[in-house]
Amino acid sequence: MKRALKIAGYTWAVACIVVVLATFVGNNYFSAKLASSTGITISPWFSGGEIVGSIDHATYKTVIHRPVFDGLIGERKEGFIQIEWQPVTALPLVIEDGIDFTGDGKEDFAFRLDTAAGRGTLTPRNPSVIAIQTLVKVNQGWVARIQLRKVS
Amino acid sequence: MMKEHPPHAKTIEVRQSPGKSFLFALPMMLLTLMMMSGGKIPADPQRLFVFTVTYLFFNLLFFLMIHTGKTDRYRATAFITYAILFIVSFISHMFEARGSMSLSQEKILLCEVPFCHLVIPMTLIPAAFTKTIIFPGTITGGYASIASMFTIWIGASLSLGRGWCSWGCFFGGLDDAFSRILKKPVFRNINPRWTYLPWAVLLAVVLSAAAFLSPTYCTWLCPFKTVTEFEAVTSFKILVQTILFASLFIALVIVLPLLTKRRTQCSLFCPFGAMQGLTNRINAFDVRIDPDRCINCKRCVTACPTLSVTEESVRAGCPLISCMKCGTCMDVCPSGAVAFHVRGTPVAGNRNIKRMLFLYAAFLFLAIFSGGTIQDGLSRIIRLITTGSMI
Ligand code: SF4
Numbered sequence: 183m184k185r186a187l188k189i190a191g192y193t194w195a196v197a198c199i200v201v202v203l204a205t206f207v208g209n210n211y212f213s214a215k216l217a218s219s220t221g222i223t224i225s226p227w228f229s230g231g232e233i234v235g236s237i238d239h240a241t242y243k244t245v246i247h248r249p250v251f252d253g254l255i256g257e258r259k260e261g262f263i264q265i266e267w268q269p270v271t272a273l274p275l276v277i278e279d280g281i282d283f284t285g286d287g288k289e290d291f292a293f294r295l296d297t298a299a300g301r302g303t304l305t306p307r308n309p310s311v312i313a314i315q316t317l318v319k320v321n322q323g324w325v326a327r328i329q330l331r332k333v334s
Numbered sequence: 335m336m337k338e339h340p341p342h343a344k345t346i347e348v349r350q351s352p353g354k355s356f357l358f359a360l361p362m363m364l365l366t367l368m369m370m371s372g373g374k375i376p377a378d379p380q381r382l383f384v385f386t387v388t389y390l391f392f393n394l395l396f397f398l399m400i401h402t403g404k405t406d407r408y409r410a411t412a413f414i415t416y417a418i419l420f421i422v423s424f425i426s427h428m429f430e431a432r433g434s435m436s437l438s439q440e441k442i443l444l445c446e447v448p449f450c451h452l453v454i455p456m457t458l459i460p461a462a463f464t465k466t467i468i469f470p471g472t473i474t475g476g477y478a479s480i481a482s483m484f485t486i487w488i489g490a491s492l493s494l495g496r497g498w499c500s501w502g503c504f505f506g507g508l509d510d511a512f513s514r515i516l517k518k519p520v521f522r523n524i525n526p527r528w529t530y531l532p533w534a535v536l537l538a539v540v541l542s543a544a545a546f547l548s549p550t551y552c553t554w555l556c557p558f559k560t561v562t563e564f565e566a567v568t569s570f571k572i573l574v575q576t577i578l579f580a581s582l583f584i585a586l587v588i589v590l591p592l593l594t595k596r597r598t599q600c601s602l603f604c605p606f607g608a609m610q611g612l613t614n615r616i617n618a619f620d621v622r623i624d625p626d627r628c629i630n631c632k633r634c635v636t637a638c639p640t641l642s643v644t645e646e647s648v649r650a651g652c653p654l655i656s657c658m659k660c661g662t663c664m665d666v667c668p669s670g671a672v673a674f675h676v677r678g679t680p681v682a683g684n685r686n687i688k689r690m691l692f693l694y695a696a697f698l699f700l701a702i703f704s705g706g707t708i709q710d711g712l713s714r715i716i717r718l719i720t721t722g723s724m725i
Pocket residue numbers: 498499500503504505506507599600601604605606607608
């Protein structure tokens with residue numbers, strides 16, 4: 183028994199050296215496998231959530247993400263919706279958009295973006311739309327996050 | 335009471351002649367050459383110079399480890415160099431990519447923030463429940479992707495356990511360095527109850543991250559943001575966060591290690607380190623104290639930079655779960671009672687083989703993981719000297 187344990191111990195120790203080499207030699211392979219087998223993605227609280235629609239304005243487009251209320255279990259009361267305007271090179275000085283994120287055919291809020299001044303104005307038309315949380319220029323265009331609150 | 339001991343018992347046993355040391359170091363030379371070069375020796379003279387310096391640096395240290403039988407001083411030289419050059423390399427990259435160390439809203443919204451292992455404990459519960467990672471980084475591809483860091487963490491946990499904190503972590507070398515500056519500690523006694531603090535921090539950040547779906551330690555506490563990247567101060571909240579993490583850096587990474595000669599950030603605060611202690615249990619290597627050799631001089635208790643050796647643990651024959659396998663205790667032990675050990679094997683006997691197996695796993699990890707960063711850091715310094723700019 184003692185001998186078997188000893189052999190197992192030394193084998194395990196040698197395997198550790200192999201694990202070190204495999205960790206680095208196979209890093210790309212293992213990383214890709216880990217990502218695909220777990221199906222893990224970035225939390226919508228950071229990625230902005232999946233894109234669910236877009237409005238084509240001929241030279242530029244408005245990209246609409248799904249409203250994010252995701253909690254650890256179930257949904258939260260507070261959330262946001264991310265809207266993007268791109269590409270940056272084709273954006274007019276002033277953009278005015280009406281966004282219907284509930285899909286009921288009615289505008290939930292209107293957004294006016296002054297790209298020159300970097301200023302946004304939100305006009306809520308739905309009580310769950312609260313305020314502008316973030317408005318940032320990124321390399322492809324502008325990104326806004328609008329704070330939402332569930333109303334029962 | 336202190337027992338008598340044979341002089342230089344330990345060193346005689348693990349010290350090797352230059353010829354034998356060279357033979358033992360030869361596989362390391364070949365493996366590091368293969369891994370650090372990726373099979374291609376750089377053609378560009380400056381890159382070749384930096385590669386050669388890095389390669390010789392590591393292999394000289396490894397040779398000396400075998401030849402002298404001492405572990406910690408050579409490990410620390412590599413580990414601290416890594417931490418310093420990691421900062422040089424990281425900051426240069428940040429300036430190159432975005433012109434400053436501060437993290438813009440843009441990078442956060444585009445999910446382009448480099449991922450670091452310290453986030454891992456906070457991601458586990460949200461990942462289990464929502465199949466998502468609560469961090470604005472990339473899953474694969476790009477600089478420091480999440481999947482690649484997880485792979486390295488799994489590899490480190492399986493091969494080294496908490497040895498990661500003395501052989502892998504690119505931050506650990508900072509408090510390690512400051513804990514070595516003074517010859518004697520100004521404050522000797524740290525109440526052992528403080529060693530529960532990292533567990534409390536771990537619990538707090540894991541639960542708060544799950545509740546808020548946000549990496550709370552990174553946002554509010556991580557001291558290492560001071561020397562890597564931090565959010566641009568655009569609100570009062572971010573100002574408070576900045577004051578908090580910068581103060582923690584000064585206190586835990588500089589001042590306290592200096593005054594206590596202990597790695598205070600790593601042993602008294604870091605939540606990742608606490609969690610990593612658990613992986614010491616699923617690892618082939620540990621540190622053991624041979625009761626037949628121990629003369630109860632308590633030098634290991636005084637010297638352990640992580641407070642992992644107590645009088646009880648000496649009696650029990652093994653350090654606490656927080657042991658980072660740094661080798662300090664075995665280097666100071668006058669009777670050779672403390673040694674690296676392979677689980678399943680008897681504590682006494684074959685000490686050199688056990689030490690060599692651990693050193694091969696640990697040093698190889700350090701050399702491969704840090705090799706590229708050290709080369710980049712050195713290149714940046716050469717560029718600074720020759721052109722006046724690191725980028
Ligand atoms: S305790 Fe934390 S900071 Fe220290 S070496 Fe370990 S992971 Fe790094």
